[in-house]
Amino acid sequence: MELAGANGPSTGQISAARPLIGEEERQAVDRVLASGMMVQGPEVAAFETEFAALVDGRTCVAVNSGTSALHLGLLAAGVGPGDEVIVPSFTFAGTANAVALAGATPVFADIEPRFFCLDPASVEAAVTPRTVGIMPVHLYGHPADLDALQAIADRYGLALFEDACQAHLARWRGRPVGAFGKVAAFSFYPTKNMTTGEGGMVVCADEAVARKVRLLRNQGMERRYENEVVGFNTRMTDMAAAIGRVQLGRVTGWTARRRANAAVLSSELAVEAPGVALPQVAEGAEHAYHQYTIRTDDRDAIQSRLQEAGIGTGVYYPIPTHQLPSFASGAGGFELPVTEQVCREVLSLPVHPALSHPDLERIVAAVAKAVAG
Ligand SMILES: Cc1ncc(COP(=O)(O)O)c(C=O)c1O
Structure with a gap:
């Protein structure tokens, strides 16, 4: 797929994210429509088998969203009422929603500020006799500290449930994220690294x-009308899987582009905008750069100056989950100072693979100018 404007001057709006859908995806969807087999058919089965190559060959079960993947994964792992699962508050609400929808209680722990992922010390302090698991989020595509979290899980007899919704192809000590937990969930929402x-x-x-996930996603059935448990309809369509199979062939190249774009942004911003905190990568981590997120104490002003300069940005996330109306009433008493501070400071710059080199130069220049006021 040709990326628009790879060499020409950078003009117009630079979007914060851009789903890349080409002719091959369209043709794949057309083939499915012509086949008449539209839901949980051969494309879904092939997508599951092919996706397994990204997660050390583990068994993959496709569903209709990342939230469903988290929810069904937790239910299948036996999480339910009376259980507590430790989650970060600095994440998309889907993480804690999945725990609550499983009937369990999300217990919020703080993050550490360099990599935006769970702080193992805060996790350990949150363990109670009701804790059954820890759900690290590999936020922005940076893997959480899986060694430290696994050690805590081992010490207290807990399971790891990975929220890898933003982290396709991220690795921790050479192993892909998603291949560590009892269950892990990926999302293919349009802004994700593949869709x-x-x-x-x-x-x-x-x-x-x-097997339990397969039952839960299809009304409790493995064989037609032999419903074994009460289940949902969270099946993936074959149109979606057909798109996913094409995207699987591209995501490695796109991730390399994201990493190269991040390297350009970091080396140039370090010189041009020295007051800004740039994203760090932990030793042992391979970042997938779903987001390239800076920190600055003048975030809102800088974001509007960038908007005026035609640079789209995002704030992920402005409100900690434990302070959202959906959780605040039941989640009193959490003190998460790092989470609360970074919510005021984070700003994600465009890093997607459709950016040209002139686009990157324009982003750097605009950030330098916005920071200078
Ligand atoms: C960290 C995280 N968890 C869960 C989700 C939920 O995924 P979905 O939107 O596919 O339901 C998302 C994505 O939106 C996410 O970024």
């Missing part, structure tokens, strides 16, 4: 859990 329109994948460490 199926809407969609999600549950990655399972064992076959018994995978």
